Amino acid sequence: xxxxxxxxxxxxxxxxxxxxxxxxxxxxxxxxxxxxxxxxxxxxxxxxxxxxxxxxxxxxxxxxxxxxxxxxxxxxxxxxxxxxxxxxxxxxxxxxxxxxxxxxxxxxxxxxxxxxxxxxxxxxxxxxxxxxxxxxxxxx
Numbered sequence: 001x002x003x004x005x006x007x008x009x010x011x012x013x014x015x016x017x018x019x020x021x022x023x024x025x026x027x028x029x030x031x032x033x034x035x036x037x038x039x040x041x042x043x044x045x046x047x048x049x050x051x052x053x054x055x056x057x058x059x060x061x062x063x064x065x066x067x068x069x070x071x072x073x074x075x076x077x078x079x080x081x082x083x084x085x086x087x088x089x090x091x092x093x094x095x096x097x098x099x100x101x102x103x104x105x106x107x108x109x110x111x112x113x114x115x116x117x118x119x120x121x122x123x124x125x126x127x128x129x130x131x132x133x134x135x136x137x138x139x140x
Contacts, residue, residue: 034094042091043070046100050137055111055130062103068137069099069113071128085124089115096134099126103138111136 046068073095091098101115110127117124 034096039093039096042093043068043098046091046098047137049140051140053136053138055106055133055136058103058106058111058136062138063105065103066139067101067103067113069111069128070134070137071097071099071132072134073097074132083124085126086115086117089113089124090126099128101126 050068073092078090078092078097089099089101091100099113101113104112104114104125106112108130110129111133112125112127114123114125116122
């Protein structure tokens with residue numbers, strides 16, 4: 001009986017502590033504020049040797065060209081698809097998102113950027129609404 005009481009006491013002690021320590025994080029978590037200097041330094045590091053262009057100048061001739069797109073984060077927060085983007089494609093900096101990849105296509109209301117997964121032939125495509133785009137950068 002002494003062993004059984006010890007096991008029950010251990011369970012009664014550990015389970016509540018484990019439940020209290022577990023916080024829900026994820027899609028509904030608020031983005032931590034990020035300084036403008038950090039956003040600027042990340043943008044400058046990713047756009048080194050690139051030129052800023054307007055969205056209207058992009059066309060089919062730019063397809064598969066490396067690009068960096070700086071955009072406002074969606075109002076509801078960044079919510080990725082079930083398949084996560086490749087490493088280095090999305091940089092979430094508070095209210096700013098920096099997409100690093102290749103220009104894929106453009107429509108009247110969105111710009112599509114793609115990035116390759118480490119496995120050959122697989123790409124992740126992300127649509128960025130035109131209204132959210134702050135700047136687009138292409139190689140010189």
